[in-house]
Amino acid sequence: MAEIHNLETLKNGGYKDAPLTSFKLTCSLPSFPLEIFEFGSTLTHLDLSGTGLSSLPANFSTALPNLKILFLSSCNFTTFPSVLSTHPNLSMVAFRSNRMTSIPEDSLPLNLRWLILTDNLLPSLPSSLGTSCPKLQKLMLSGNLLTSLPESMSSLANLSLLRLSANRFSSLPKWLLALPKLAFLSFAGNPCSAPKSSGAKTPFGLEHVPYSSLTIHSPPLGEGASGVISRADWARSPAYSEEVAVKVFRGRLTSDGTPADEMAACLAAGSHESLITVLGKIDELPAESDRGGAGGGGGGGAGETVGGIVMSLIPDDYKVLGRPPSFDTCTRDVFPDSTREVWKARGEAAVAEVVEMLIGLAGAGEHLHRRGIMHGDFYAHNVLVWKEGKHALLGDFGGATVYAGMDGRDEQEEGEEEEEEKEDKFDGSRLEKLEVLAFGWLVDDWIGLLGKETAEESAPQEKGMRKGLEELRDRCVVEDVQGRPTFEEIVEVLEGMMGWRAMMRIPEVPN
Numbered sequence: 104m105a106e107i108h109n110l111e112t113l114k115n116g117g118y119k120d121a122p123l124t125s126f127k128l129t130c131s132l133p134s135f136p137l138e139i140f141e142f143g144s145t146l147t148h149l150d151l152s153g154t155g156l157s158s159l160p161a162n163f164s165t166a167l168p169n170l171k172i173l174f175l176s177s178c179n180f181t182t183f184p185s186v187l188s189t190h191p192n193l194s195m196v197a198f199r200s201n202r203m204t205s206i207p208e209d210s211l212p213l214n215l216r217w218l219i220l221t222d223n224l225l226p227s228l229p230s231s232l233g234t235s236c237p238k239l240q241k242l243m244l245s246g247n248l249l250t251s252l253p254e255s256m257s258s259l260a261n262l263s264l265l266r267l268s269a270n271r272f273s274s275l276p277k278w279l280l281a282l283p284k285l286a287f288l289s290f291a292g293n294p295c296s297a298p299k300s301s302g303a304k305t306p307f308g309l310e311h312v313p314y315s316s317l318t319i320h321s322p323p324l325g326e327g328a329s330g331v332i333s334r335a336d337w338a339r340s341p342a343y344s345e346e347v348a349v350k351v352f353r354g355r356l357t358s359d360g361t362p363a364d365e366m367a368a369c370l371a372a373g374s375h376e377s378l379i380t381v382l383g384k385i386d387e388l389p390a391e392s393d394r395g396g397a398g399g400g401g402g403g404g405a406g407e408t409v410g411g412i413v414m415s416l417i418p419d420d421y422k423v424l425g426r427p428p429s430f431d432t433c434t435r436d437v438f439p440d441s442t443r444e445v446w447k448a449r450g451e452a453a454v455a456e457v458v459e460m461l462i463g464l465a466g467a468g469e470h471l472h473r474r475g476i477m478h479g480d481f482y483a484h485n486v487l488v489w490k491e492g493k494h495a496l497l498g499d500f501g502g503a504t505v506y507a508g509m510d511g512r513d514e515q516e517e518g519e520e521e522e523e524e525k526e527d528k529f530d531g532s533r534l535e536k537l538e539v540l541a542f543g544w545l546v547d548d549w550i551g552l553l554g555k556e557t558a559e560e561s562a563p564q565e566k567g568m569r570k571g572l573e574e575l576r577d578r579c580v581v582e583d584v585q586g587r588p589t590f591e592e593i594v595e596v597l598e599g600m601m602g603w604r605a606m607m608r609i610p611e612v613p614n
């Protein structure tokens with residue numbers, strides 16, 4: 104969808120000879136250009152984001168019957184267009200950052216798998232949502248005015264990713280936490296998620312880092328949806344300084360939630376061997392214009408600065424394990440052939456290394472949930488693996504939710520009445536078990552990377568570990584949410600596998 108087409112050429116019939124499967128305009132449009140219908144049944148992708156459109160022609164669905172993907176983000180729709188309800192093939196629809204206030208009943212296309220409604224003004228969803236698009240897998244609702252979800256959504260047996268951050272939920276429905284495929288949930292920035300101690304306070308054990316003690320280097324190391332990461336020297340005393348990474352959070356809303364909530368989750372996470380260590384919170388971060396272009400002045404530009412954190416610097420030889428889902432895979436990460444080759448080349452030793460890394464990652468899951476934090480995006484594309492194997496880090500807290508007080512003190516202060524109320528909002532153990540499903544899929548991804556061919560030739564102990572991983576995956580992905588193991592149990596199982604392997608290595612005593 105990268106190529107941007109030209110309105111003039113379209114109007115002059117310049118695209119007629121080579122019927123396009125994919126078409127994109129970004130110029131301002133007073134109305135839908137009917138010439139697009141001349142692509143007829145060949146068009147599968149249409150992107151008219153940023154054109155300012157506010158309606159679609161009545162014959163849209165019949166004129167473009169094979170359209171699969173439709174982008175109308177940053178436009179002016181105030182109501183979801185009912186003309187899409189009869190579309191036979193639409194699988195992904197995006198209306199991010201419109202001014203949508205309503206979705207009429209039964210207006211959603213039947214075969215929808217991926218619906219993006221981030222950053223609108225929706226106070227409610229149609230009560231028929233669950234029945235009108237039963238194949239829904241991914242639903243992005245962050246940044247609306249929602250207080251409840253329609254009960255028909257309890258029948259969404261394939262819903263895997265749901266973003267509810269920055270809305271007005273004071274509780275989550277019980278049926279939501281029982282959905283059989285729900286693995287990635289975020290609900291930060293709602294009355295039901297906000298713990299007293301998140302946000303402004305620097306958690307115990309973290310340093311207050313004066314901005315003046317940092318020398319920030321350009322160009323930035325990277326830029327995520329919620330801010331810019333730069334290499335920096337942190338003068339911890341007049342005598343020495345330390346090389347660190349600095350993230351300056353900025354902007355209003357990402358598809359996962361707000362940068363402010365991401366920062367609160369990073370600060371609340373604490374330290375663990377498989378999490379990127381946050382060392383401190385930057386005090387009195389100057390406005391972007393006063394930072395001389397460093398530490399937040401990178402590309403993208405948009406958005407007010409929310410705050411900054413200082414982290415340990417991840418060496419260059421850590422690489423992401425997977426790539427984010429494609430349109431086709433929707434909720435599962437993709438792995439290019441080059442990644443598969445790397446894992447295959449590692450040979451038999453790779454199985455034990457994977458088990459070792461999974462122990463660390465499951466331990467990170469246990470650590471986070473003990474602190475009342477749901478990562479919300481426990482995906483291979485958020486796992487950084489050391490090039491030698493053996494160690495992995497879970498990154499990207501963009502979809503994280505702090506769902507309980509981050510230290511015991513707050514909860515003790517709340518008193519029994521408030522505690523009861525909190526229990527009514529959601530059950531923390533169920534939230535953990537949703538995340539365990541994501542972990543199960545990560546195990547499945549890694550089993551896939553290890554490759555089948557090697558399995559046949561493997562030594563008995565590697566075969567045993569691989570079988571152990573398959574059994575663990577099967578336990579983590581059961582549809583009965585409560586039937587899944589906790590992260591603590593997962594760590595025990597994985598450690599048991601390593602122990603068994605160690606035993607197998609004890610040399611045989613000759614008779």
Ligand SMILES: Nc1ncnc2c1ncn2[C@@H]1O[C@H](COP(=O)(O)OP(=O)(O)OP(=O)(O)O)[C@@H](O)[C@H]1O
Binds near residue numbers: 331332415499
């Ligand atoms: N502590 C760190 N040390 C070194 N580089 C880092 C560190 N943290 C992040 N980076 C680099 O910055 C990039 C952006 O990181 P960030 O966590 O903000 O976003 P992301 O997870 O890649 O993207 P998004 O939030 O949009 O999904 C990373 O891909 C990585 O290359």
